[in-house]
Amino acid sequence: MEIEFSAHEFRDDEKFHLARYKYQGDESSGWKIYRKGELFETLGKGYVLLKTCYCGICSTDIARANLPFKLPQITGHELVASLDERFYVVEINASHKARGVKDATCFYCNNDMDIHCQERLTLGIDRLPGGFSPYVLAPRNSLIPIPSNISTVNASITEPFAAAYHAVTTSVRKEHRSVAVVGPRRLGSLLLLALKLYREKWKINFTITAVIRNEAMKDFCIKVGADNVVGVSEIIDQKYDVVFDTTGSESGFLQSLRIAGNILHIKSTSGKPVEGLTRLTEMVIDELSLASVTGSKRNILYKSIEDDSVSEVAVDESIPQVLLEDLTKCFPEKIFSRLNFLGDFGESRGYNKQYDLAIASNLHKLNHVVRNCDGKTLMRAKSKLFLYKEGVDGGVSVSGELEEALFTRDVQLHTSRCGSFKHALKIMSENDLYFEEFSRTFISEIRDIEELDEAFEEAKSDRKKIKIVMRH
Numbered sequence: 001m002e003i004e005f006s007a008h009e010f011r012d013d014e015k016f017h018l019a020r021y022k023y024q025g026d027e028s029s030g031w032k033i034y035r036k037g038e039l040f041e042t043l044g045k046g047y048v049l050l051k052t053c054y055c056g057i058c059s060t061d062i063a064r065a066n067l068p069f070k071l072p073q074i075t076g077h078e079l080v081a082s083l084d085e086r087f088y089v090v091e092i093n094a095s096h097k098a099r100g101v102k103d104a105t106c107f108y109c110n111n112d113m114d115i116h117c118q119e120r121l122t123l124g125i126d127r128l129p130g131g132f133s134p135y136v137l138a139p140r141n142s143l144i145p146i147p148s149n150i151s152t153v154n155a156s157i158t159e160p161f162a163a164a165y166h167a168v169t170t171s172v173r174k175e176h177r178s179v180a181v182v183g184p185r186r187l188g189s190l191l192l193l194a195l196k197l198y199r200e201k202w203k204i205n206f207t208i209t210a211v212i213r214n215e216a217m218k219d220f221c222i223k224v225g226a227d228n229v230v231g232v233s234e235i236i237d238q239k240y241d242v243v244f245d246t247t248g249s250e251s252g253f254l255q256s257l258r259i260a261g262n263i264l265h266i267k268s269t270s271g272k273p274v275e276g277l278t279r280l281t282e283m284v285i286d287e288l289s290l291a292s293v294t295g296s297k298r299n300i301l302y303k304s305i306e307d308d309s310v311s312e313v314a315v316d317e318s319i320p321q322v323l324l325e326d327l328t329k330c331f332p333e334k335i336f337s338r339l340n341f342l343g344d345f346g347e348s349r350g351y352n353k354q355y356d357l358a359i360a361s362n363l364h365k366l367n368h369v370v371r372n373c374d375g376k377t378l379m380r381a382k383s384k385l386f387l388y389k390e391g392v393d394g395g396v397s398v399s400g401e402l403e404e405a406l407f408t409r410d411v412q413l414h415t416s417r418c419g420s421f422k423h424a425l426k427i428m429s430e431n432d433l434y435f436e437e438f439s440r441t442f443i444s445e446i447r448d449i450e451e452l453d454e455a456f457e458e459a460k461s462d463r464k465k466i467k468i469v470m471r472h
């Protein structure tokens with residue numbers, strides 16, 4: 001099979017340009033992608049060719065130039081596509097499992113964590129052409145039929161809604177009484193909706209507060225699910241059990257950190273460092289969490305190590321021997337490895353595997369275990385990071401607001417990336433009327449793909465345009 005077409009590709013000048021593409025191959029033998037007549041990418045087997053119908057513009061598309069993936073790239077990952085006159089939403093992680101390819105050595109695909117498959121391409125984000133192309137190659141197992149009571153254009157919200165719902169289930173617990181969403185716009189309004197539906201489903205009693213900078217967003221936030229809306233300046237001393245930061249900016253992160261009582265959840269991948277966390281975007285991509293441990297306050301660490309998902313623990317060389325000895329005594333069945341966190345994670349002993357938990361003695365080392373200078377990681381996806389400080393007379397000396405929140409207020413940082421599309425569609429379908437009304441507020445415009453440049457600039461700057469969906 002062979003198909004040739006022009007597509008809007010995103011380049012490092014942060015603009016779209018039309019380029020000629022050709023896909024050649026088939027599902028059983030694999031595909032070759034040609035760009036401007038030259039071989040651009042070779043795909044394995046398990047991809048099917050679909051015609052794109054709709055694709056939403058997302059903040060990840062806007063931040064694309066800051067992300068650790070190469071350009072040019074045909075972006076767009078919130079898509080609806082058709083095959084043989086049927087319409088599907090498409091899961092974006094092209095893992096072995098999604099492609100229907102068996103690989104006994106892939107830990108993630110064999111442990112239900114296939115979105116973290118190390119050999120995955122990501123549709124519209126990493127190498128695999130996305131939904132701003134008229135045709136996509138999608139992993140065969142990633143096509144999910146759209147329920148009859150959801151319209152094809154509204155189904156383009158599935159990807160970001162799935163991610164929002166997953167973020168909520170990751171961080172909100174029965175005991176939580178107050179949840180805040182800071183800076184709601186695209187992701188934030190989906191979080192407000194997800195929180196409302198989650199609260200109804202599980203009968204949890206928490207308030208949903210939207211924290212806004214722009215007064216004009218007030219009605220919108222109430223409409224999509226917030227119980228109340230407050231301005232950034234009004235909440236200086238207020239604390240919320242769980243805070244979702246959706247601003248993608250350092251000032252928004254700090255604002256969120258200040259009002260976080262228990263958990264600060266980050267889901268956006270802005271590619272920018274915040275508060276000494278230079279690998280925050282990679283932490284989100286790998287869904288890592290962060291908490292603190294001191295000489296005397298160890299309960300969160302010990303609880304985390306107890307978890308069945310933890311078997312290998314990496315301990316920074318500078319962590320005191322007494323702590324390591326106690327850990328080894330308390331958890332004889334777990335494996336603790338003392339490592340130089342600034343090492344090159346190369347061939348030397350202890351670096352060839354990935355760890356489920358790491359204890360670092362400073363932020364620099366913590367960043368390094370997430371990604372070292374060669375882009376390698378020491379951590380398994382969904383693993384837990386701990387920052388250690390020696391307690392001095394029951395207290396620790398902290399520098400910066402992040403350490404202050406982690407050590408003096410025991411705030412934990414959670415992250416998450418993709419959610420289950422099937423689960424999301426089920427919830428959307430069960431709440432179809434509510435979802436229909438949400439979509440009317442949320443989707444500001446449907447534009448023709450030829451207007452992508454203009455629509456993209458508006459999505460970036462116009463605060464009234466929440467979600468712009470492109471139509472092919």
Ligand SMILES: [Zn+2]
Nearest residue numbers: 058060078160
């Ligand atoms: Zn997105």
Ligand SMILES: [Zn+2]
Nearest residue numbers: 096106109117
């Ligand atoms: Zn895999």
